[in-house]
Amino acid sequence: MESPNMELTKLIRSHFPSLNEPDLIEEISNIGQLMHAKAGTVMMDYGRYISMVPMVLSGSIKVVREGKNGDHEIFLYFLKGGETCSMSFSCCMTSKKSDIRTTAEDDVSFIGIPIKFVDEWMMKYKSWNRFIMTSYDNRMLDLIEVVDNIVFNDMEGRLINYLKARSEALNSNIILGTHQQIALDLNSSREGISRILKKLEKTGAITLGRNRIQLNS
DNA sequence: ACATTAAGTGATT
DNA sequence: AATCACTTAATGT
Numbered sequence: 686m687e688s689p690n691m692e693l694t695k696l697i698r699s700h701f702p703s704l705n706e707p708d709l710i711e712e713i714s715n716i717g718q719l720m721h722a723k724a725g726t727v728m729m730d731y732g733r734y735i736s737m738v739p740m741v742l743s744g745s746i747k748v749v750r751e752g753k754n755g756d757h758e759i760f761l762y763f764l765k766g767g768e769t770c771s772m773s774f775s776c777c778m779t780s781k782k783s784d785i786r787t788t789a790e791d792d793v794s795f796i797g798i799p800i801k802f803v804d805e806w807m808m809k810y811k812s813w814n815r816f817i818m819t820s821y822d823n824r825m826l827d828l829i830e831v832v833d834n835i836v837f838n839d840m841e842g843r844l845i846n847y848l849k850a851r852s853e854a855l856n857s858n859i860i861l862g863t864h865q866q867i868a869l870d871l872n873s874s875r876e877g878i879s880r881i882l883k884k885l886e887k888t889g890a891i892t893l894g895r896n897r898i899q900l901n902s
Numbered sequence: 903a904c905a906t907t908a909a910g911t912g913a914t915t
Numbered sequence: 916a917a918t919c920a921c922t923t924a925a926t927g928t
Binding site: 903905913915 | 916917919920923925927928
């Protein structure tokens with residue numbers, strides 16, 4: 686039988702190879718909590734305070750922003766294995782309420798790190814510092830992509846990018862869900878999404894089914 | 903068989 | 916490209 690401590694150590698080594706300081710790995714193993722979230726679970730919601738920063742091991746987490754009116758939201762990006770949520774980190778640091786909502790796109794497992802340590806390790810461990818900074822940078826790039834998408838692309842372009850992102854996040858070319866949900870994510874209308882999807886199906890790019898979209902690439 | 907939910911369509915703005 | 920009003924199709928009970 687392995688102790689949970691060793692289990693965590695293994696997971697950190699295999700999923701976060703850039704964190705290579707032995708003391709750091711030991712600390713994470715002692716302090717981190719191995720956690721799971723089932724597909725569809727809302728992991729973080731608007732207005733909630735965050736006490737833990739997740740280091741994602743497997744699965745992917747959908748991050749969305751609430752629209753101005755409050756009745757719409759807009760899809761931002763997916764968080765995948767080996768990554769962490771910079772939003773939760775910055776929220777924690779300023780002990781602000783969350784500006785975003787995250788849901789488990791599929792079954793997710795992650796290591797939860799209490800904020801206190803996230804902060805402490807920033808100064809203590811160089812590789813941790815780099816890890817957090819890199820994560821910030823990657824998220825920033827994702828956000829720039831979102832802006833580009835909205836400003837320069839029409840709905841069809843945005844939808845195609847969205848489908849790609851989702852397929853990549855799920856590691857599958859089959860996407861399950863309703864047109865309505867996609868419309869919500871893209872701040873569009875169900876009918877509009879249905880029409881574009883229909884058009885894409887005719888070109889052979891995708892195959893449609895009820896609750897199901899298959900990408901044919 | 904019936905009710906419910908998802909998707910398709912044409913018209914209007 | 917969004918919204919409305921409706922139809923058609925698939926699925927659950």
